[in-house]
Amino acid sequence: MNDFIRQLAEITGPGFVSGEPEERYLYSMDQGTMPPVSPDAVVMPGSTEEVQQIMRLANKHKVPVVPMGGGLVLSGLTRALHGGIILDMKRMNRILKVNPKSRYAVIEGGASEGMLQAYLKKHHPELKHSMPDAPPIATLAGNICIHGSGHLSVLGGFHSDMLTGMEVVLPTGEIVKSGSCSVSTDWFARAPLPDLSGLFLGWSGTTGVVTKLGIRLFPSYAHNDMLIFVCEDADLMPDVISRLTGVQVAEDMTPWMTPKPEWARGFLHINISYGAHSKKELTFKRNLLQASVKKYSDQKIAGFLPMPPPQKSRFLKIPSSDLVTFADLRKGGGFEYVGAIMAIEHFAEAYRAGLNIARTYNVSYSMGARIIGAGHAMMFFYAYAFNRADPEDIKRAQHALEATNTAALEIGGIPWKSELPAQKQIIDKMDPGTFNLMNKIRSVLDPNHIMNPGNWEK
Amino acid sequence: MWLLRAWLDGKITLSQRFAEIMFSCTACGNCTEHCPFPGFKNLLLEAFTSGRESFLDDGLVPAGVRDYLTRMQLHGNPYGLPGKKRADWAAGTDIAPFTDQEYLFYAGDEGSYDNRGQEIARSASRLLAKAGISFGILTGGENSDGNDVRASGETALFEDLAKKNTDLFNNKNVKKIITLSPHSFNSFKKDYPKLGGNYQVFHYTQILAFNMGKLKFRENPEPVLATYHDPCYLGRHNLDYYSPRMMLSAVPGIKIAEMDRNKKNALCCGGGGGNLFTNVLSSGYESPARSRAREAKATGAKIIAVSCPLCAIMLEDAVKTEGLAGDLRVMEISEIINDRIM
Ligand SMILES: Cc1cc2nc3c(=O)[nH]c(=O)nc-3n(C[C@H](O)[C@H](O)[C@H](O)COP(=O)(O)OP(=O)(O)OC[C@H]3O[C@@H](n4cnc5c(N)ncnc54)[C@H](O)[C@@H]3O)c2cc1C
Numbered sequence: 025m026n027d028f029i030r031q032l033a034e035i036t037g038p039g040f041v042s043g044e045p046e047e048r049y050l051y052s053m054d055q056g057t058m059p060p061v062s063p064d065a066v067v068m069p070g071s072t073e074e075v076q077q078i079m080r081l082a083n084k085h086k087v088p089v090v091p092m093g094g095g096l097v098l099s100g101l102t103r104a105l106h107g108g109i110i111l112d113m114k115r116m117n118r119i120l121k122v123n124p125k126s127r128y129a130v131i132e133g134g135a136s137e138g139m140l141q142a143y144l145k146k147h148h149p150e151l152k153h154s155m156p157d158a159p160p161i162a163t164l165a166g167n168i169c170i171h172g173s174g175h176l177s178v179l180g181g182f183h184s185d186m187l188t189g190m191e192v193v194l195p196t197g198e199i200v201k202s203g204s205c206s207v208s209t210d211w212f213a214r215a216p217l218p219d220l221s222g223l224f225l226g227w228s229g230t231t232g233v234v235t236k237l238g239i240r241l242f243p244s245y246a247h248n249d250m251l252i253f254v255c256e257d258a259d260l261m262p263d264v265i266s267r268l269t270g271v272q273v274a275e276d277m278t279p280w281m282t283p284k285p286e287w288a289r290g291f292l293h294i295n296i297s298y299g300a301h302s303k304k305e306l307t308f309k310r311n312l313l314q315a316s317v318k319k320y321s322d323q324k325i326a327g328f329l330p331m332p333p334p335q336k337s338r339f340l341k342i343p344s345s346d347l348v349t350f351a352d353l354r355k356g357g358g359f360e361y362v363g364a365i366m367a368i369e370h371f372a373e374a375y376r377a378g379l380n381i382a383r384t385y386n387v388s389y390s391m392g393a394r395i396i397g398a399g400h401a402m403m404f405f406y407a408y409a410f411n412r413a414d415p416e417d418i419k420r421a422q423h424a425l426e427a428t429n430t431a432a433l434e435i436g437g438i439p440w441k442s443e444l445p446a447q448k449q450i451i452d453k454m455d456p457g458t459f460n461l462m463n464k465i466r467s468v469l470d471p472n473h474i475m476n477p478g479n480w481e482k
Numbered sequence: 483m484w485l486l487r488a489w490l491d492g493k494i495t496l497s498q499r500f501a502e503i504m505f506s507c508t509a510c511g512n513c514t515e516h517c518p519f520p521g522f523k524n525l526l527l528e529a530f531t532s533g534r535e536s537f538l539d540d541g542l543v544p545a546g547v548r549d550y551l552t553r554m555q556l557h558g559n560p561y562g563l564p565g566k567k568r569a570d571w572a573a574g575t576d577i578a579p580f581t582d583q584e585y586l587f588y589a590g591d592e593g594s595y596d597n598r599g600q601e602i603a604r605s606a607s608r609l610l611a612k613a614g615i616s617f618g619i620l621t622g623g624e625n626s627d628g629n630d631v632r633a634s635g636e637t638a639l640f641e642d643l644a645k646k647n648t649d650l651f652n653n654k655n656v657k658k659i660i661t662l663s664p665h666s667f668n669s670f671k672k673d674y675p676k677l678g679g680n681y682q683v684f685h686y687t688q689i690l691a692f693n694m695g696k697l698k699f700r701e702n703p704e705p706v707l708a709t710y711h712d713p714c715y716l717g718r719h720n721l722d723y724y725s726p727r728m729m730l731s732a733v734p735g736i737k738i739a740e741m742d743r744n745k746k747n748a749l750c751c752g753g754g755g756g757n758l759f760t761n762v763l764s765s766g767y768e769s770p771a772r773s774r775a776r777e778a779k780a781t782g783a784k785i786i787a788v789s790c791p792l793c794a795i796m797l798e799d800a801v802k803t804e805g806l807a808g809d810l811r812v813m814e815i816s817e818i819i820n821d822r823i824m
Contacts, residue, residue, distance in 0.1 A: 039764060039766060044497075045497065045499070046485055046494065046497070046499050046500050049484070049485065049488055049493065049494050050484055050485065115768075146742065159518075345518055348518040348519075349519075352518075352519045352522070355522075413487075
């Protein structure tokens with residue numbers, strides 16, 4: 025390995041490679057419950073060419089490579105399960121181009137959500153991208169690769185739906201492009217070509233290293249507002265969500281249910297954010313949203329929470345820090361959630377399953393969802409905080425997470441960015457033809473099986 | 483933090499590499515600023531300091547740190563120069579020794595011994611005098627403020643330095659201090675009171691900001707775009723982002739262009755925590771000072787205005803290494819003003 029590390033250093037310069045125990049320890053885990061696994065080395069490339077040389081070297085020596093962005097996925101997907109190197113992409117963090125008319129940006133594979141947000145705010149205040157609520161150091165590539173979602177997901181779907189193209193270094197070292205950029209200098213869409221981007225989305229870094237990507241941008245409004253709809257009956261939620269999304273004005277909709285603060289216990293809330301270019305337009309949109317669920321407000325079985333503007337500003341903050349605050353509930357910095365992608369009609373079932381699990385395992389929980397598209401799906405999450413310094417607490421959270429994954433699959437949902445055990449559960453339920461095709465594709469792209477091995481395997 | 487935790491849990495051991503990581507921290511406070519966990523965030527820097535203390539106890543420190551602390555211990559300053567040379571910077575000026583003036587002006591280590599720091603000390607004190615501030619200086623005998631020694635985890639040495647200073651200041655009946663360096667400002671204000679040193683402490687920009695009206699500026703000055711670099715110990719550690727900006731905005735012809743990372747988000751110059759002397763942080767392309775120099779250049783400014791001698795030294799080096807010296811000048815704020823007053 026020492027010789028391999030020396031060769032890596034020749035590619036990136038010695039300051040960007042380490043095989044020291046300290047770096048190996050830091051890169052052995054994330055904030056979630058998955059047990060640490062030490063890589064043999066960590067390397068930080070500075071360009072696509074360096075990534076290419078690293079992949080060629082790793083492929084030649086059959087050394088596993090785990091691509092990593094912010095390392096914030098929480099489900100242990102950036103652990104080097106079979107040793108090898110962690111390819112930390114954070115140095116490749118440039119915003120390469122913004123096309124304000126066609127509304128897209130082209131960025132490098134390690135550019136962070138926070139960087140793009142700050143860049144647009146400064147240079148293109150009329151534009152924004154869909155931010156997840158992850159800490160802003162999370163990368164767009166990491167987030168898109170796992171089908172993340174965020175503050176414009178009602179408007180634009182999963183973040184992978186907003187992807188317009190990619191440049192990827194394959195495990196064998198070839199550089200490939202997908203989307204319009206493979207034919208044109210513009211990165212406007214994945215259509216009308218065979219959609220090769222799918223070879224790298226949802227694969228947990230097992231098929232290639234994204235070095236550039238194009239992402240859709242959206243209008244940033246001068247006026248922004250939010251409403252909170254509250255009800256007590258979980259069975260009403262699918263219809264409420266369907267009605268609210270049906271008027272097609274919301275940018276983001278996030279139901280949430282927590283036992284704390286006390287006033288929130290037992291209620292189901294939906295935060296609905298929307299924006300407009302003028303106050304008149306904002307009022308118009310608010311009226312549409314309110315009218316869509318009038319049936320329930322009139323019956324006085326649900327309604328909008330009166331909210332003074334200062335209270336709203338907390339909810340309009342992007343990214344929201346609510347989950348991060350929750351993450352510290354048990355102290356000790358441990359936090360993980362199961363996000364299950366499912367159809368919205370399963371809302372009540374999913375909610376009840378979560379309550380059950382929290383009771384059974386006595387865990388601190390917070391539940392919620394992010395609506396995707398016009399009610400086309402939702403990412404229903406069950407978040408558990410635990411004390412990283414308390415092994416018993418970690419175990420409790422681990423059991424709760426496992427039970428949640430099982431429940432989500434039973435309901436008909438699919439655990440998102442799933443941990444290793446959940447990946448196996450998904451594979452067990454998956455159509456065998458699908459899994460066969462996955463393996464065939466993988467063996468073509470990665471004949472030596474070096475990309476994040478251990479993931480998506482039986 | 484994860485490494486410290488791992489060490490406490492016996493998962494990793496103290497090592498040279500670990501020491502390098504720990505001592506490369508400049509105590510800039512950016513982690514504290516951005517940590518989302520209330521309560522915990524305020525303990526971060528203390529945890530790092532305690533961690534470094536353990537390395538010192540075990541004798542596992544990078545050579546640069548060891549030499550820095552030895553010089554501090556033997557000479558009371560990081561340059562290893564005699565204490566009686568402390569006031570040499572004021573030779574040829576008409577700054578009076580401190581007797582019963584309102585303020586003691588404390589030039590600090592860089593202001594006393596470093597050539598560039600001395601220029602800045604002379605410039606700032608000249609402007610204070612122009613603004614009619616009554617101050618004097620000590621003519622030897624004082625020691626380093628010890629701020630960065632404390633941050634490096636050498637608490638006993640810090641207390642020794644602070645004790646000698648407070649004894650001296652108390653003997654001289656010092657009540658109010660103006661510091662040149664934000665590092666001195668920080669330790670006099672926050673740490674000395676616990677060690678018997680109770681003074682009203684000001685950074686020189688805080689005094690000058692409210693006395694700008696007393697200065698007479700030359701007419702029709704050449705317009706210049708400047709960007710201001712916040713020093714960590716005035717900004718993040720003591721939340722004063724405005725005194726230096728108030729000064730600059732009162733200067734005719736100076737326009738301020740902010741860097742992307744400013745005020746509480748400002749990028750450290752990389753000189754704190756003793757790093758100016760220990761060189762534990764790399765000085766390569768991605769070093770903080772060089773990144774900062776490029777960031778300053780991107781604003782289109784011709785001047786990087788600073789209010790800390792450490793920042794001046796670090797950034798000046800970085801501007802030269804980046805090959806920007808022809809386009810971008812590092813100037814301490816009083817130098818900008820002295821150039822433009824009658
Ligand atoms: C408090 C909190 C809130 C969160 N909220 C949200 C949210 O609202 N929405 C959401 O979607 N997520 C959320 N997350 C989950 C996660 O942090 C984000 O999805 C994050 O964007 C993942 O990006 P990352 O850079 O950290 O990815 P990483 O964890 O580094 O990587 C994720 C996966 O992508 C692969 N990968 C990373 N970079 C590349 C690359 N360049 N090429 C190929 N493969 C790559 C990795 O191998 C891994 O399998 C949240 C997390 C936290 C801690």
